[in-house]
Amino acid sequence: MPYLASLLVYFGVNVALILIFFLSVGQIFKGALELGVLKEACISYSITLLLSLVLAILLWEAKYFGLFVLIILVTLLSFVFKKFLQLYQLTSDRANKDHLTGLYNHGFFKETLKEQFADCKKLKKPLTLAFLDLDDFKKYNDRNGHLQGDKLLAFFGARLKKAVEGTNFIVARYGGEEFAILMPSTTKEDAYAFLNRLRKNVNDTYFEGVEHIPYRCLSFSCGIAEMEKDMYESDELIHRADQALYYAKAQGKNNVQIYDKHNMCFDEIKFKQDLEALEQQVKFFLSKDVYTYRHSKRVFKYALEFGSRLNELTDHERQTLILGALIHDIGKIEVPRDILNKQGKLEKHEWEIVKKHVTWGKELIAAEKRFDDLLPLIELHHERYDGKGYPYGLKGEEIPKLARILCIIDSFDAMTTERPYQRTKTFDEAVEEINRCAGTQFDPIYAAKFIEFVKERYLPLAKVQQLNEI
Structure with a gap:
């Protein structure tokens, strides 16, 4: 009985340590069960406990023979576990x-x-992609063939792997000839210095056939984005790094x-096309x-009007705010008509359905990659x-800046919208x-700016309208 008791204590302590490990790396107990970790641990320990009991009996009954059997079994088990690992x-x-x-x-x-991303955001540490x-x-592929192209990819991958040795950087092949480097606890400035050195080093590294492509050397274009507090x-980080990469290629590559x-330039023609496409979707309502x-x-x-007054917004941000405002409630298409x-x-269960429109809207618009910037607003x-x-x-x-601004605009219109069986606030009451x-509820800085905008742009018109009604 003392032997069994000691084994159970040993078993309990080890299982507890395994669970503490999973919790410490951010895994939940449910995840451990889904992976079968606890199940495998129980089976492995049960077998070990039964085996140790047999060995204890052998040692008690036949000392030297039992010790010999113990050594043989431990040796065999060590090979088995090594092979298993x-x-x-x-x-x-x-x-x-x-x-490859x-x-x-x-x-x-x-x-x-x-x-x-979750860890660095929680610990308020920089993260660069x-x-x-x-x-x-x-x-290069067209001239030298796909087999040689694969050799070039493998060669470049090895260069990247060697470049990040001794760092906590994580490098991956993202797809095709595109690679990604994740740099925890690294600012965009430090990342730029590291990658520019790497670029120059790659330029100076010869690989067969590169002399026939435009730069006559091995080169790459690179886009860098650092996590921001409103992401x-x-x-979002992927999208920004991707935009920076396209900008690098537009600047002539090899940079x-x-x-x-x-640098995200306002394209008036593209804006009009996007506006027309989103207008068609809103018309379903x-x-x-x-x-x-x-x-x-x-x-x-x-x-459109308020965004034009916010000088701190870039053209690209202003465009995103306008398009996001138009399409922000698109998910309500999925909400039943009677609700x-x-x-x-609304009943509680009906309200829960309505609240899902933000997630449904994101899923609808995410189908087209060109509208990725609108997803946070939706x-x-x-x-x-x-x-x-x-x-x-x-x-x-x-909360992303543009979403905070849209929240104020959306709420203001909801308060002042005329609907049957619902009291409508005046512009003065909505401002209050x-x-x-x-x-x-609202970002205090943008709330103050929006109030100023309404007072200047709409309150005088509202008062004139009230006088006419009288």
Whole structure:
């Protein structure tokens, strides 16, 4: 009995340590169960305990023979466990590594980025992402053949792997001739210095056939983006690094560019095309909920006028705010008609359905990559400055700037919209409400600016209209 008791204590302590390990690296107990870790641990320990009991009996009954059997079994078990670990590592590598370059693959990199993004955001540490694209790789392939092209990819992957040795950087083949480097606890300036040195080093490294492509040397274009405090998911960082990469290629290739919102040029023709495309989607509301259609158009108009007064916004941000305002409620297309047009207060379960429109809207618009910049506005325009909004309960500057601005515009129009069976606030009352909720529901800085805008642009017109009605 003392022997069994000691084994159970040993078993309990080891299982507890395993669980503490999973919790310490951010894995939940449910995840451990799903991976079968606890199940495998129980089976392995049970076998070990039974084996040790047998060995204890052998040692008690036949000392030297029992000791001999113990040594043989321990030796065999050590080989078995070593082989098991090698097989596990091989399987893990096949799942997480790119077979051509030996670097991490796209899927593993995306998962790691999400984890690092959450950790660095929580610890308020910098996180920088870089995308690298081999210049003129298609031309190299066309001239030298795909087999030689694969050798070039493998060669470049090895150079990247060697370059990050001794750092905590994570390098992966993102797809085709595109590579990614994730740099935790690194600012964009330090990342730029590192990658520019790497670029020059690569330029000076010969590989067979590169003398026939435009730069006559091995080169890459690179885009860098650093996580900002108003980002809420890792896809935003990917999008910015991708934009910076395209900007680098537009600058003539073989250079490194840091994402700068001022470099994201305003394209009037593209803006008009995007506006027309989104307008067609909003028109679906005409047959289902004319109030949502008219609300979207008014919010669009307010965003257009208010955005033009915000000098701190770039042209690209102003364009994003305007388009996001037009399409922000597109997810309500998925909400049942009887809930959208219900007269009176919604039931709890009905309200929960309505709240899902932000997620549904994001999914609808995410289908077209060109509208990626609009996704935060669609999904987060009901977040509150005090953290009591939905869908995530983000707080303060965790909410992207444009989403904070849209929240104010959206709420103002909702308060002043004329609907049957619902009291409508006057512009004066709506301004008072925004002022009262500044710092709780609304960003206090932009709330003050919006109030000033309404007072200058709309209150005089509202007063004239009231006098005419009298």
